[in-house]
Amino acid sequence: MSDTTPEYRGAGHHGGTMDTVRKGLAKRKRKQMILQGFGIAAIGFALTVLFILLASLFSTGYQAFTQTHVELDVFVDPQEIPEENLPRGGFRDVLSDSLGQYFPESDMTDRAEARVLSSILSNGAQFTLRDMIVEDPSLIGQTISLKVATSDPYDQLNKGLIDRDTPEDFRRLKDEEIQNFDTLSELGLISKPLNTGLLTNADSRFPELAGLKGALVGSFWVLLTCFVISFPLGIGAAIYLEEFAPKNKVSDFIEVNINNLAAVPSVVFGLLALAVFIGWFGMPRSAPFVGGLTLALMTMPTIIIATRASLKAVPPSIREAALGVGASKHQVVFQHVLPLAMPGILTGTIIGLAQALGETAPLLLIGMNAFITSAASSPFDSATALPTQIFIWADSPERGFVSRTSAAILVLLGFLITMNAIAIFLRQRFQRKW
Amino acid sequence: MSDKHIVSGFDRDLAAIETSVAQIGAMARDALRDAITACLERDRDLAAQVKTGDHALDRLEADTRLATIKLIALRAPSAVDLRFVLAVLEICAHLERCGDYAKNIAKRSTELGPHAQLAGTDRALLRMSQSVGQMLGDALAAFLDRDVDKARAVIASDLETDHSYNSLFRGLLTYMMEDPRNITAGMHLHFVAKHLERIGDRATGIAEQVIYLVTGELPDDDRPKADLTTPPAPSAG
Amino acid sequence: MYDAPNPATNVDQQDIKITAKGVQVYYGETHAIKDVDVNIVDRAVTSFIGPSGCGKSTFLRCLNRMNDTIDICRVEGDIRIDGDDIYDKRVDPVQLRAKVGMVFQKPNPFPKSIYDNVAYGPRIHGLAKNKADLDVIVERALRRGAIWDEVKDRLDAPGTGLSGGQQQRLCIARAVATEPEVLLMDEPCSALDPIATAQVEELIDELRRDYTVVIVTHSMQQAARVSQKTAFFHLGDLVEYGETDQIFTNPKDERTERYVTGRIG
Numbered sequence: 035m036s037d038t039t040p041e042y043r044g045a046g047h048h049g050g051t052m053d054t055v056r057k058g059l060a061k062r063k064r065k066q067m068i069l070q071g072f073g074i075a076a077i078g079f080a081l082t083v084l085f086i087l088l089a090s091l092f093s094t095g096y097q098a099f100t101q102t103h104v105e106l107d108v109f110v111d112p113q114e115i116p117e118e119n120l121p122r123g124g125f126r127d128v129l130s131d132s133l134g135q136y137f138p139e140s141d142m143t144d145r146a147e148a149r150v151l152s153s154i155l156s157n158g159a160q161f162t163l164r165d166m167i168v169e170d171p172s173l174i175g176q177t178i179s180l181k182v183a184t185s186d187p188y189d190q191l192n193k194g195l196i197d198r199d200t201p202e203d204f205r206r207l208k209d210e211e212i213q214n215f216d217t218l219s220e221l222g223l224i225s226k227p228l229n230t231g232l233l234t235n236a237d238s239r240f241p242e243l244a245g246l247k248g249a250l251v252g253s254f255w256v257l258l259t260c261f262v263i264s265f266p267l268g269i270g271a272a273i274y275l276e277e278f279a280p281k282n283k284v285s286d287f288i289e290v291n292i293n294n295l296a297a298v299p300s301v302v303f304g305l306l307a308l309a310v311f312i313g314w315f316g317m318p319r320s321a322p323f324v325g326g327l328t329l330a331l332m333t334m335p336t337i338i339i340a341t342r343a344s345l346k347a348v349p350p351s352i353r354e355a356a357l358g359v360g361a362s363k364h365q366v367v368f369q370h371v372l373p374l375a376m377p378g379i380l381t382g383t384i385i386g387l388a389q390a391l392g393e394t395a396p397l398l399l400i401g402m403n404a405f406i407t408s409a410a411s412s413p414f415d416s417a418t419a420l421p422t423q424i425f426i427w428a429d430s431p432e433r434g435f436v437s438r439t440s441a442a443i444l445v446l447l448g449f450l451i452t453m454n455a456i457a458i459f460l461r462q463r464f465q466r467k468w
Numbered sequence: 469m470s471d472k473h474i475v476s477g478f479d480r481d482l483a484a485i486e487t488s489v490a491q492i493g494a495m496a497r498d499a500l501r502d503a504i505t506a507c508l509e510r511d512r513d514l515a516a517q518v519k520t521g522d523h524a525l526d527r528l529e530a531d532t533r534l535a536t537i538k539l540i541a542l543r544a545p546s547a548v549d550l551r552f553v554l555a556v557l558e559i560c561a562h563l564e565r566c567g568d569y570a571k572n573i574a575k576r577s578t579e580l581g582p583h584a585q586l587a588g589t590d591r592a593l594l595r596m597s598q599s600v601g602q603m604l605g606d607a608l609a610a611f612l613d614r615d616v617d618k619a620r621a622v623i624a625s626d627l628e629t630d631h632s633y634n635s636l637f638r639g640l641l642t643y644m645m646e647d648p649r650n651i652t653a654g655m656h657l658h659f660v661a662k663h664l665e666r667i668g669d670r671a672t673g674i675a676e677q678v679i680y681l682v683t684g685e686l687p688d689d690d691r692p693k694a695d696l697t698t699p700p701a702p703s704a705g
Numbered sequence: 706m707y708d709a710p711n712p713a714t715n716v717d718q719q720d721i722k723i724t725a726k727g728v729q730v731y732y733g734e735t736h737a738i739k740d741v742d743v744n745i746v747d748r749a750v751t752s753f754i755g756p757s758g759c760g761k762s763t764f765l766r767c768l769n770r771m772n773d774t775i776d777i778c779r780v781e782g783d784i785r786i787d788g789d790d791i792y793d794k795r796v797d798p799v800q801l802r803a804k805v806g807m808v809f810q811k812p813n814p815f816p817k818s819i820y821d822n823v824a825y826g827p828r829i830h831g832l833a834k835n836k837a838d839l840d841v842i843v844e845r846a847l848r849r850g851a852i853w854d855e856v857k858d859r860l861d862a863p864g865t866g867l868s869g870g871q872q873q874r875l876c877i878a879r880a881v882a883t884e885p886e887v888l889l890m891d892e893p894c895s896a897l898d899p900i901a902t903a904q905v906e907e908l909i910d911e912l913r914r915d916y917t918v919v920i921v922t923h924s925m926q927q928a929a930r931v932s933q934k935t936a937f938f939h940l941g942d943l944v945e946y947g948e949t950d951q952i953f954t955n956p957k958d959e960r961t962e963r964y965v966t967g968r969i970g
Binding site: 354 | 771774811814825
């Protein structure tokens with residue numbers, strides 16, 4: 035009161051502070067900008083890589099979603115295919131004969147010429163015809179319209195993957211073969227419908243016939259086994275560790291080991307499964323059940339960690355409330371904590387299963403990369419899974435498998451995205467409401 | 469105050485205190501009436517009764533004061549509730565003093581004893597005591613009704629009490645100058661008149677507390693005063 | 706006040722509900738409660754006040770053995786309710802907690818319907834023979850919790866959708882649904898606004914008729930407003946225990962004086 039000078043000085047000092055702050059401000063802003071720039075650059079890089087990956091997959095894979103077909107009027111000659119001999123018969127000859135009718139100038143009795151012509155049709159065409167006739171023998175003697183896949187080179191040609199300008203010697207199809215295809219094309223017999231076979235056929239040596247059914251069914255059995263085993267075991271272990279186990283050195287040790295287990299390379303689990311499940315217990319090779327068991331070992335730590343985190347996230351006030359009205363420990367856990375933690379647990383489980391779905395190495399080690407042309411009807415049949423199927427196809431020399439590999443990867447990605455979307459949905463839907 | 473507190477115990481405590489104040493006020497008014505009667509009629513029994521009655525009044529006043537303190541300590545009153553308890557503390561003090569004045573008046577009945585009555589003063593005193601009693605009653609009613617207008621009227625009517633006191637003072641002075649034997653009685657009666665005048669002031673004080681309680685403002689101190697006997701008195705020397 | 710004795714001031718004649726003698730509580734190496742003796746009267750509100758970490762909540766949690774759920778917590782001494790040692794080996798804490806209800810700092814209704822919140826205790830203890838019984842119990846508890854009128858038309862609505870004050874009264878209703886004799890409240894109003902606080906305090910004042918209420922509070926004013934007896938804890942010691950108005954107008958111990966006047970934290 036008596037002296038106003040300090041107040042005045044204070045104001046001056048205040049101004050000085052502002053100057054200092056202002057000087058520093060530019061520097062701070064610059065740092066912030068740099069940090070933001072790094073963040074944007076990182077995200078940009080990640081998005082670019084992702085885009086390149088997807089773009090390359092789509093550009094090579096989209097071709098596999100269509101398949102060139104040829105539509106033929108086939109006379110089912112009773113001499114070639116007598117009813118009493120079914121399912122045997124000269125299906126291949128019937129097909130080449132019917133093909134011959136579109137090429138009046140060619141001589142179908144010349145075996146070499148006939149072979150060149152028939153090469154347009156997929157090797158599987160005769161089996162398609164056989165299956166039709168076995169199904170309905172009354173077709174014998176009739177002329178039926180049959181739509182069959184062309185073989186891979188003609189499919190490639192139709193999709194523009196074989197360049198007609200390439201010198202004949204370096205081309206998979208000779209001029210004559212291209213000529214034959216063009217004749218059919220001009221007659222309007224060639225079509226390129228959606229390739230449903232990709233999902234409904236099992237694997238095949240012929241790319242035009244190969245599909246993912248076996249792999250999808252195999253993956254389904256693998257995941258089912260994995261879920262049935264890892265979900266209850268994982269939740270049980272997590273509940274015990276989180277809610278009941280005494281907190282001491284032993285439980286700390288177990289916790290550290292579970293966390294370590296989650297980081298063990300998957301190939302190690304594969305070796306373990308090979309040695310223990312197949313070697314000691316004598317379980318069948320290539321069986322989805324064994325694959326599921328192996329993946330369950332891998333998924334369990336993920337589920338345990340996710341479950342424990344979800345249980346921890348349930349506010350202590352809910353536990354206290356239940357204890358306060360006289361609930362016992364297990365009532366608290368099973369009637370209050372677990373239901374509230376469920377969305378988190380399910381999210382963790384789905385993410386764990388999605389990981390398992392994409393896992394390849396352990397399945398390769400237990401032989402789930404076998405060539406199997408029919409879908410498994412039980413978890414104990416031999417089967418492949420989606421990732422191993424991709425592995426097999428990627429390894430195949432036929433040109434047609436290149437686009438199919440990409441297509442299979444897209445299918446796998448589709449499943450993964452769907453599963454993650456479900457996880458996100460669950461998390462949103464059952465957002466904590468306390 | 470018509471709205472209830474969420475905590476009903478608070479309302480109960482406030483109501484209890486208010487009832488106590490009303491009770492003390494009634495006791496003070498009764499004491500005043502009895503004291504004047506005892507004084508004018510030389511009624512020693514009644515005088516003794518007033519004296520014992522004052523003990524009861526003091527006790528009740530102390531209890532009320534304690535209850536008010538407890539209420540402040542336990543309920544942390546604020547705003548109108550705070551003004552209420554503060555007003556109650558003041559009003560209690562005023563009423564307790566009123567009781568003391570009444571006791572003092574009653575005491576003088578024994579002193580007055582055999583002395584001749586001074587013609588006319590009795591009636592003047594009685595009238596004055598009645599108007600002071602009325603002021604006290606009105607002030608208490610204003611408190612119980614939170615009636616500011618009535619409180620203002622009480623403050624205004626104090627002027628009249630002052631006038632009555634002035635005329636009594638002059639009258640008694642005349643009697644005492646006429647005959648020195650009147651001095652003892654005159655002095656006692658003068659004290660009675662002075663006490664009555666003080667009770668009037670106390671009633672005014674209560675009325676001021678009512679205004680504070682309702683409006684939150686203490687009335688200015690420049691209320692009309694007509695007590696001409698103090699310092700600039702015309703013939704006090 | 707003078708002709709009708711105020712129940713708030715006449716707790717001395719009342720019965721003792723809880724007796725604690727030589728209670729010691731240890732959290733690991735920490736000695737949290739040091740030799741506390743206290744007698745808590747029946748049908749009255751007793752408040753525990755004291756600075757943070759003074760042990761008041763810890764002591765409260767001894768009364769329904771909530772401390773049992775903490776591994777490192779050790780309780781010694783003798784605590785009796787109606788003369789029965791609650792730390793006796795034969796006493797099941799689950800049973801004890803039905804008799805000694807608890808209300809917590811943060812309103813913590815279960816994320817279930819209002820009805821299920823209140824019905825939960827009676828259900829797990831098997832207090833209702835059928836649905837009609839349970840309906841009666843729930844209504845009575847909600848009425849006791851002074852929230853019936855506000856929720857009677859939406860018993861199926863989630864309890865978490867109520868306002869903070871309503872939630873806390875719901876929690877009180879949930880606690881009284883199991884017909885306890887003692888109600889423990891651990892800072893029941895610290896998360897509430899002043900109006901909700903006043904409503905809960907009014908409720909506590911009513912509950913006093915039927916229950917022995919023990920309340921821990923950070924607010925000295927709340928202790929003053931709602932309780933008849935007050936115990937002041939400091940650093941694990943029970944420093945002073947007496948009539949609330951005496952504690953707040955004329956405390957005997959210097960530490961109490963310094964605390965209630967805001968001179969020590």
